[in-house]
Amino acid sequence: MNQITQTGTTTEKAISTALVKLGTTIEQVTVNVLTEGKKGFLGFGSRLAEVQVTVKNEKPDEQVDEVVLAEPESAPEPTEEQVEEVVALPQQESIVLENNESTRGLAVEETKTYLKQVATDMKIDDLTIHTVQDGKYVTLRLESKKAAVLIGKRGQTLNALQQLSQLVANKYSNQFLMIQLDVENYRERRQESLEQLAERMADKAIRTGKKVEFEPMPSYERKVIHHALSRRLDIETVSVGTDPNRYLVIEPLK
Template sequence: MWEIEIMPKYKGDTLAAAIENGLTALQLDRKNAQIKILQQPQPGFWGLFKKPAQVEIKRQAVSNAQQATLPEQQPEGEAAQPVTQRPAATRPQTRFDKNYAVVHDLATYLQNVLDQLGITATLKVAMPTSKYVYIDCQTDKEGLLIGKHGRTINALQQLCEFYLNNHGVNYVEVTVDTADYRARRRVILSDLVRKTARDVQMSGQPVHLDAMPAAERKQVHSEIEVYDDLMTYSIGNDPNREVVVAPR
């Protein structure tokens, strides 16, 4: 499994303002920060096409002194043995390697989308297998990112799936999460399944649930399987595909 971290970008009318905005947001002193300049401010033409300065800032992990390493000492009486360099073995590029490259670009793409939405976030991306990607968005604007009834975060998740498909990475499940929303949603969904099952058993009529992502539909199908007198099926197309719970 590999992980990457995409840091938020900070903007300002000037480079100094962009850096100050980032330091303030992260509550850092400049001496404790690593600053990467992404874009110099551009005045544009008569106020048109003006672009702000952009920087990327993260906490300085270790000092330069700590980064220095001492040479390994040889035991007394033993001479250092020469090290023979062997050429690195080459191997063919695997599907995992190809997916890794596209997913890395996806993280940058999603970061840019969040910037356009006014959401400053640090993205932590994990890919435990070549068929699953988990993106955790760490932000103080969880409500804005999730949206009403999860519509925004679900739309972002589907956007990520479209991105992968358009870049030749197919049949890969993507989860976009923030503040453990997906775990909390699974609990809520389980309660909804139990209530819906009771309603269908009592009324004998099918119930249409609101449209939901594929992973949530799969959860509903799975949990209804324990009811011998009920069945489920899906109708519609994404993103409006919904689950129907019905009597057998």
């Protein structure tokens, strides 16, 4: 499924629901607002927002290597009510405690509870979560026999869950937290795959004497490639375009 028309009480909620159903992130889609939402007065004249969300086409000639654990099983999508509840969290009054440690602990526990609820909706009943904290950086390592379902194609489901988890965490913390989700060391394996691809594409640029373009990718993946090639003196890497179509180019230096 590359396109979906979604309704919601607000445009933002409709978009967020569509992202989860498509298993992608806002950087990888285009959004067409069909109808703006309207609250109305005393229940009269209200109107749902309606959006059309389309996944951007990838460049077919430079596909990023994919880490494959297993063929993903089909799983029911998270409900619109569940997504809308999470999206609404930052718009509500935040719970503020004086002790940052206390709020961080609360934020992590609430995020884990949310993830387990989503897993249950996806028919995953064996999810376990291990927490690694380093100040404002929190990594939640997920374990399940259905790891491929949690990851999705090229990590799209995992990335969508990570975005929503960050919303949940920062509702309950008075210090901004950076949340990262990982399943069976997927992030590390993805990084290794990107680094290997970077070297191959750099060699191709030198061999052909022509610039090499990658497919559009999230900023953190572009940073991995920039860093992997930062010590090479025979090529230059630049990012081109604007999100969600921003991509990386390798240019050989004469």
